[in-house]
Amino acid sequence: MSQPSLVTRDLTVRFGGHVAVDHVSCAFTPGELTAIVGPNGAGKTTYFNLISGQIRASEGRVELMGQDITRLAPSARTEAGLGRAFQLTNLFPRLTVLENVRLVVQARERRGFNLWTMAMGHRDLIAEAEAVLERVRLTAQRDQTVSALSHGDQRKLEVAAMIALKPRVFMFDEPTAGMSVEEAPVILDLIAGIKADPAATVLLVEHKMDVIRSLADRIIVLHNGALVADGPPAEVMASAVVQEAYLGKELTDV
């Protein structure tokens, strides 16, 4: 059993009196894909925001590769090896598809403070960005601006950015949300490809049962901000607390 790459300890955030994430303690290990499920408003996205730093924790800690990152800015957490894809598409809408990926590679290589060379002269960054586009099959859209892409292609581009970032921990927040039935499998194949790397830790927020069944090694369930179940998929799905909190209502086979 390898060491956990990401650990949260009593991670908590309150908005006014409302506890959106309530003392969640959980460890995630490389080579494992954990599905995070729970009804709407359960706190899944907020839990992600606490881990990647968009929201500051009221209480508790986040550790990445043994290092306490609770107080770091989001960019510093990304540098430390965290990769986050967002539930609502979040890209650079007026830049091209290639530039969106190239910027990620440039960030990872820490060349952003280079003032005196031409960006287009860094051929290696461009070549790598192109290779990633090839992998997600967006090569044909290379020079289009993102705002001109279909919703499905924009979601693909978000996954492409994650691949380009090469993080230790991948966090996907409903990556197939709003996608057509034909488009979704492409994304899922890409995530399966990421999961195939034994060094990658993957967290996946997902509502679709068939997706969870085919990809997840483990499920954790959030309900009203608290962690209410954690275990292998079959076990969690069968448990009474989950049936009551969640499965009976929303987690249905499509």
Next chain:
Amino acid sequence: MMRILSGDSPKSALLAVLLVAILLSLAFAPFLFPGSRSLETAARICIFIVLVASYDLLLGYGGIVSFAHTMFFGMGAYGLAIATDRIGTSYGALILGALAGTAVAGVVALLTALLSLRVRAIFFAMITLAIASAVAVLVSQLSGFTGGEDGMNIRIPRELTPAFRLFDAEVLGQRINGKVVNYYLVFAGSLILFLTMLRIVNSPFGRVLLAIRENAFRAEAIGYRVVYYRALATCLSAMIAALAGALFAIWLRYVGPATTLGMEIMMDILLIVVIGGMGTMYGAVVGTTIFVLAQNYLKSLMGGLSEATAGLPLIPDLLNPDRWLLWLGVLFILSVYFFPTGIVGRLRGTR
């Protein structure tokens, strides 16, 4: 060629022609447009191109609104004036003064940025407004040091003044006096500063600025520390503005609150950036040229037209030179309405 332009081609034939025309006109201004008034206009265009472009670096690339840009411009000018006042007239004093003013501008910009950009970009705009007003008051109060409202006359080396003759022979029918030498100092300085900025905006750093302007949240999430990038952009922009201010001081041989620190100049800069096209650099060139020409010649043009139409009803009155500001306003509204992406955006065919 593309190396000099840092790979940033004009991407429009008409724009390329315009830029070349402006460059050649400025390069040969003393010979093409003899007379002290036109040389005055040409020098002002050179300096304002740099000033406006440095503001574009901040606003158009960094997405940061600042009202302190003229303050940094003034720091360069005052730095030079104070240095020559204290040390005496020498090239060393000019350089030292320019560098000192630039250093102060850089430090003030960095501190302002680090303290306020952390909070929110709009907060930065308000802080800059406050600091710029405070500095303007300070400059007029500390009259022993800055000359107060009257400003300071600057004694520059004789080789840069009209009294100096470079040689006796005429070149293309022109005496090469110190004023022409001074003009070429301004021209060369401006050209170097502009090309430097073109280089910066096309560097990996420039790309990050564009990314931050587009979506700061995303830029932070993929690993760019947004505050630091914005702070560096603010700092660079302020330092280049200060250098432009130093050139302006050498050219005018005078510095005063109205010529460098005034809010009117700040408004002009904002107008020109918008008219020229934000985030393009070349917009500063085209916009400044049109704006300064309009500012200088619209009045006389209108005077002429007003007389020519003297027999007609209403029209001569509308064309009265006193109404020039009104027409400039109309021009501005029309240009923003018809070219929301500025002249350069329009020429490049982007919406």
